[in-house]
Amino acid sequence: MTLLSVKDLSVAFHTEGGRLEALKRVNLTVPANRIVGVVGESGCGKSTLINAILGLLADSGEVTSGEILFEGDKDLTRLGSDQMRALRGQKIATVFQDPMGALNPVLSVGRQMRDIQYRSGLSRQQKNERSIDMLRKVRIPDPERRLVQFPHEFSGGMKQRIAIAMALMMEPALLIADEPTTALDATLEVATIELLKDLQRDIGCSVLFISHHLGVIAELCNEMVVMYAGEVVERGTTHEIFHNARHPYTRKLLACDPARLSRREPRLPTIAGTLPDLRNRPQGCIFQPRCELADEVCRMAPPDAAFEGSHVARCWHAEATMAGVSP
Amino acid sequence: MTPEMFRYTLKRLWLGVIIVSLAMMMLFAMIYLIPGDPASVALGPRATPAMVEALRARMGLDQPIWMQFVHFYGSALRGDLGTEVLSGRPVLTVVMEQLPFTLALIGGGISWSVLLGIPLGCMAAVKRGGFVDRVVGVLSVAVIAVPSFVVAIYSLLIFAVALEWLPAIGAGEPGNLSSQLEHLILPSLAVGIGWVGYIARMVRASMLETLEASHIRTARAFGLTDRRITYSYALRIAILPTVTVLGIGIGQMLSSAVFAEIVFARPGIGKLVYEAISVRNYPIVTGALLVTTILFVFINVLADVVIGVLDSRVRSSFN
Amino acid sequence: MLDQALTDFPPRRRERLAATKNALKRILRDPLGAIGLTLVVLAVVSAVFAGVLTNYDPNRISPMVRFAPASLQHLLGTDHLGRDLFARMLFGGRIALSVAVGATAGSLIMGMVLGLIAGYGPRWLDNILLLIFDGAKSFPTVMLALTLVTLSGPSLLAVVFVVVLVSVPGYARIIRTQTLVMRSAEHVIAARSMGASTGRILRVHILPNIVGPILILASMDVPSVVAIEAGLSFLGLGVRPPTASWGTILNDGFSNIRDSYWILIAGGLPIVLTTLGFTFLGETLRDVFDVRLRERS
Numbered sequence: 045m046t047l048l049s050v051k052d053l054s055v056a057f058h059t060e061g062g063r064l065e066a067l068k069r070v071n072l073t074v075p076a077n078r079i080v081g082v083v084g085e086s087g088c089g090k091s092t093l094i095n096a097i098l099g100l101l102a103d104s105g106e107v108t109s110g111e112i113l114f115e116g117d118k119d120l121t122r123l124g125s126d127q128m129r130a131l132r133g134q135k136i137a138t139v140f141q142d143p144m145g146a147l148n149p150v151l152s153v154g155r156q157m158r159d160i161q162y163r164s165g166l167s168r169q170q171k172n173e174r175s176i177d178m179l180r181k182v183r184i185p186d187p188e189r190r191l192v193q194f195p196h197e198f199s200g201g202m203k204q205r206i207a208i209a210m211a212l213m214m215e216p217a218l219l220i221a222d223e224p225t226t227a228l229d230a231t232l233e234v235a236t237i238e239l240l241k242d243l244q245r246d247i248g249c250s251v252l253f254i255s256h257h258l259g260v261i262a263e264l265c266n267e268m269v270v271m272y273a274g275e276v277v278e279r280g281t282t283h284e285i286f287h288n289a290r291h292p293y294t295r296k297l298l299a300c301d302p303a304r305l306s307r308r309e310p311r312l313p314t315i316a317g318t319l320p321d322l323r324n325r326p327q328g329c330i331f332q333p334r335c336e337l338a339d340e341v342c343r344m345a346p347p348d349a350a351f352e353g354s355h356v357a358r359c360w361h362a363e364a365t366m367a368g369v370s371p
Numbered sequence: 372m373t374p375e376m377f378r379y380t381l382k383r384l385w386l387g388v389i390i391v392s393l394a395m396m397m398l399f400a401m402i403y404l405i406p407g408d409p410a411s412v413a414l415g416p417r418a419t420p421a422m423v424e425a426l427r428a429r430m431g432l433d434q435p436i437w438m439q440f441v442h443f444y445g446s447a448l449r450g451d452l453g454t455e456v457l458s459g460r461p462v463l464t465v466v467m468e469q470l471p472f473t474l475a476l477i478g479g480g481i482s483w484s485v486l487l488g489i490p491l492g493c494m495a496a497v498k499r500g501g502f503v504d505r506v507v508g509v510l511s512v513a514v515i516a517v518p519s520f521v522v523a524i525y526s527l528l529i530f531a532v533a534l535e536w537l538p539a540i541g542a543g544e545p546g547n548l549s550s551q552l553e554h555l556i557l558p559s560l561a562v563g564i565g566w567v568g569y570i571a572r573m574v575r576a577s578m579l580e581t582l583e584a585s586h587i588r589t590a591r592a593f594g595l596t597d598r599r600i601t602y603s604y605a606l607r608i609a610i611l612p613t614v615t616v617l618g619i620g621i622g623q624m625l626s627s628a629v630f631a632e633i634v635f636a637r638p639g640i641g642k643l644v645y646e647a648i649s650v651r652n653y654p655i656v657t658g659a660l661l662v663t664t665i666l667f668v669f670i671n672v673l674a675d676v677v678i679g680v681l682d683s684r685v686r687s688s689f690n
Numbered sequence: 691m692l693d694q695a696l697t698d699f700p701p702r703r704r705e706r707l708a709a710t711k712n713a714l715k716r717i718l719r720d721p722l723g724a725i726g727l728t729l730v731v732l733a734v735v736s737a738v739f740a741g742v743l744t745n746y747d748p749n750r751i752s753p754m755v756r757f758a759p760a761s762l763q764h765l766l767g768t769d770h771l772g773r774d775l776f777a778r779m780l781f782g783g784r785i786a787l788s789v790a791v792g793a794t795a796g797s798l799i800m801g802m803v804l805g806l807i808a809g810y811g812p813r814w815l816d817n818i819l820l821l822i823f824d825g826a827k828s829f830p831t832v833m834l835a836l837t838l839v840t841l842s843g844p845s846l847l848a849v850v851f852v853v854v855l856v857s858v859p860g861y862a863r864i865i866r867t868q869t870l871v872m873r874s875a876e877h878v879i880a881a882r883s884m885g886a887s888t889g890r891i892l893r894v895h896i897l898p899n900i901v902g903p904i905l906i907l908a909s910m911d912v913p914s915v916v917a918i919e920a921g922l923s924f925l926g927l928g929v930r931p932p933t934a935s936w937g938t939i940l941n942d943g944f945s946n947i948r949d950s951y952w953i954l955i956a957g958g959l960p961i962v963l964t965t966l967g968f969t970f971l972g973e974t975l976r977d978v979f980d981v982r983l984r985e986r987s
Contacts, residue, residue: 133593145585150607160593393825516969518917626832660837
């Protein structure tokens with residue numbers, strides 16, 4: 045069953061420098077009880093995608109086409125702000141990147157955990173008990189005493205675990221995790237990933253896991269989506285993409301991952317060129333200015349070429365890439 | 372209170388003591404540098420030289436300057452600010468009798484500025500660039516610019532004399548709280564209105580900054596209502612900077628209070644000093660200056676310490 | 691770096707003219723700036739040409755026309771002594787603006803001298819001066835003014851002295867900070883390494899760079915100077931009657947508040963308009979010129 049399905053979603057911002065197309069015809073699905081990874085460089089539209097799903101686009105942003113279907117029938121782009129707010133925190137929860145700033149510094153952790161249960165109808169005492177249970181689940185020692193403390197009295201890793209506890213407390217159907225481990229050091233990162241995996245299994249929710257860290261995606265996700273300059277260039281199972289990447293961008297991205305280098309390189313490889321100006325998108329394929337396979341046909345918008353299973357790549361030369369590109 | 376906070380408090384207190392003694396030194400210098408003899412000023416033009424000499428001796432003005440300096444500091448430390456020339460009562464007692472009236476007026480001014488300034492600043496920030504924002508922007512500049520005594524005179528003219536909505540003069544019947552409050556409305560508005568503008572601007576600016584913070588995005592992502600996010604999540608942080616400026620505000624409101632007391636014929640330090648000037652009762656004037664300066668300095672110390680305590684939570688969360 | 695140090699002189703005249711024009715355009719584009727500039731020009735013109743704009747002597751008493759309301763003869767009416775209020779308002783503007791200009795200039799000069807000494811001088815002197823600034827700022831303004839006037843007797847000079855005493859610490863502090871920043875700027879270090887004297891460095895390299903922001907700040911302080919003069923004159927502690935000042939007019943109006951309101955208008959309206967004008971203009975100037983503030987917003 046599909047929990048979330050984004051269909052042909054385009055989002056534009058009105059900026060001083062003109063109209064900026066932040067997302068263009070984005071397609072992705074999150075099946076129930078699965079972890080889907082979203083990978084891409086900074087500026088590829090990951091944050092815009094999250095904000096669009098959450099209904100928290102800035103005032104200057106606008107969904108220009110497409111739909112976001114949640115639980116089959118609810119189109120999130122068409123929900124009123126009150127209906128959308130009713131979903132946030134309840135059915136769709138989020139863990140953000142920056143654990144230091146994610147909690148309100150002048151309210152106690154207990155107060156913040158109580159506040160997000162405001163729709164539960166529980167008494168203050170019951171809310172606190174649930175918060176304590178949840179903190180225990182994310183392995184915060186001595187949660188009863190910790191509840192009255194303020195965020196600055198916790199370490200960075202603990203704050204991120206509290207953020208996870210808050211997100212999962214209402215047992216959401218979908219957890220959006222926006223680079224939740226980027227700000228943590230390597231040991232904490234592994235522990236946090238393990239924790240997320242365990243909790244996801246317990247609760248049985250789906251996770252949309254955003255990261256630019258390919259290793260984490262490989263470790264955690266069943267399926268993945270590769271984004272570039274506001275477009276989904278390739279999606280499929282993690283296995284398919286890591287072993288059988290079809291889009292030239294994906295292949296280059298994989299080749300640049302330090303963890304996958306086969307030998308020591310004096311310099312880390314990078315992708316030549318820069319991200320295109322989204323106020324002035326190139327005609328046709330978005331990756332064509334940086335692509336070695338680009339030719340005449342790439343001046344036209346490329347099709348979403350489908351392969352076995354759910355594997356899709358938005359490229360004219362998706363068949364050819366298998367043999368073609370040397371990273 | 373943490374040990375660091377305690378050390379910080381002590382340091383601020385110590386700095387306050389130094390500043391007050393410096394201010395006293397300046398006051399002493401002013402008294403002796405400014406031409407004119409305090410004794411003859413006090414006695415007026417018709418006094419005989421013998422009377423002046425007698426008063427000079429009584430005030431200690433015939434002694435060498437360093438003796439006077441030591442005497443000035445020593446008695447101030449003992450709380451002795453001299454005696455009133457006419458009645459012979461201690462200056463400190465006379466000033467302290469009037470201080471509560473002035474403090475009430477300043478308290479009223481702060482209430483106006485906080486009760487109007489914070490919501491206005493919030494509303495302006497929430498609908499940034501909108502109609503309310505622009506009106507609040509212009510109005511707050513305007514009320515900061517116009518001198519408070521002009522506001523006092525005009526509000527007296529309009530609301531007390533022309534419309535007769537509110538009483539014009541006095542502080543109200545002693546012991547009758549509602550009468551006293553009624554008499555407080557106009558003068559405290561005149562005292563506080565400039566600070567309505569300051570606070571509205573400050574709250575707007577820091578509110579805009581706070582609303583950008585990532586914990587506000589977290590709160591939104593959990594589906595909290597906009598009202599709760601604005602007023603209990605963001606405002607708590609956005610009002611912190613106003614606490615520090617309120618210390619300065621109290622000093623400025625003291626100046627406005629002097630005028631308000633004179634215009635509305637209310638008892639208080641301002642009226643005391645004004646009347647002391649017209650009868651050349653000069654120890655009262657310097658005594659009142661000293662008391663209000665000390666008050667002002669230590670209110671600022673207090674504001675610094677309070678913001679330190681409040682701010683430590685915010686600051687350490689960003690380290 | 692050397693070239694920059696050598697060519698770091700004030701721009702040519704024509705360039706300066708073009709820059710002024712451009713700045714004026716930017717000020718007028720902001721409605722508040724336009725209102726502010728208009729009000730300031732109005733205040734200055736009416737004070738300078740007071741003698742031309744009215745035929746009345748501001749101090750001539752005419753018992754026949756006491757408390758006359760506004761009319762074509764007396765544009766703002768007359769006061770309790772039959773003096774023409776329009777004339778008194780115009781001449782009162784002269785007092786207000788000359789005190790504002792004189793006292794602000796005096797504070798600026800003293801503030802610059804002390805600020806440069808604190809910023810460029812030895813560390814111990816800097817610390818002592820900072821403490822003195824803090825001490826001077828710790829007096830509540832009006833209480834200090836009342837004390838000084840009691841000690842020296844009421845006079846315009848006393849008013850100026852009060853203004854200088856309360857505003858010097860503010861200017862000095864800002865100039866000190868700016869000097870500290872400039873002191874380590876590249877072209878200053880270059881000039882020093884070439885053996886330029888301290889006086890020359892201050893005059894050629896540091897002062898020109900901090901004058902602009904300070905002048906804008908000073909224009910924003912004009913309202914409070916006007917307020918101090920009018921306030922003390924209102925209390926009878928500034929200008930001596932019968933000299934016309936907005937403050938003394940207000941005092942006349944206040945004493946006769948139940949008989950006529952137009953005296954209060956003649957005294958209060960110019961105060962309101964002048965303070966608003968300078969504040970609006972100052973705010974706009976700050977937004978137009980202060981790069982740091984512009985970048986933040």
